[in-house]
Amino acid sequence: MTQSTSMEQHPDLMELRARYEAAGETTQAQMLEGMTMVAGLYAAISPWVIGFSATSFQLAMSNLVTGLALTLLALGFASAYSRTHNLSWVVPVIGAWLVITPFFVLDGPLTAGIVLSNVITGGVTVLCGLGIGSLGLMRKGR
Numbered sequence: 001m002t003q004s005t006s007m008e009q010h011p012d013l014m015e016l017r018a019r020y021e022a023a024g025e026t027t028q029a030q031m032l033e034g035m036t037m038v039a040g041l042y043a044a045i046s047p048w049v050i051g052f053s054a055t056s057f058q059l060a061m062s063n064l065v066t067g068l069a070l071t072l073l074a075l076g077f078a079s080a081y082s083r084t085h086n087l088s089w090v091v092p093v094i095g096a097w098l099v100i101t102p103f104f105v106l107d108g109p110l111t112a113g114i115v116l117s118n119v120i121t122g123g124v125t126v127l128c129g130l131g132i133g134s135l136g137l138m139r140k141g142r
Contacts, residue, residue, distance in 0.1 A: 029135050033078040036091060036128040040070030043098055043121050050117050055108035062105050063098070063118070070094050070125060077132060091129025098122030 044067025047053035047060035073091060076084040099122035102114050 026135070029081065029132070030078070032128050032131045032135070033074050033081075036077070036125065036132065037071055037074035039095075039121055039125045039128065040067045040072075040074055043067030043070060043118075043125075046117050046121065050113045052108065052111070052114050056106050056114070058107045059101060059105050059114070062101050066094050066097060066101075081135070085133075085135070088129065088133035088135075091132055092126045093129075095122045095125030095127075095129055098125060 042049075044064050046067070047056075047063050053060040070091065073084075073087060073094075076087070098118050102110060102118050106114070
């Protein structure tokens, strides 16, 4: 009789996890994760910073929820990138949502502050998400 090993102990899987763990510990990864967390926190508090929480409740709640989700994702990447790297595709999607949200969800007047805040935060989030997603693709020599 042969004894089968579990998938968890497969050498290729262990090597892949080690590569993702090493990628998550680089300075670039820490910078991207930190910037993503700051963007998420800003997105969550932006309705009160910019001052549209009273005029557009729906947009304020959208920014709060997406900002908190983004912050939690960034914390997950920072603490266990080898286990959470599969969720990195969500970050650019959240960033794109932040960019288009004022045009679809806004139930009050559309001001330059609202648009600029969401577009800049969303753009930074998309770039950070693309960077986080590409961390596992980097070679060891970099």
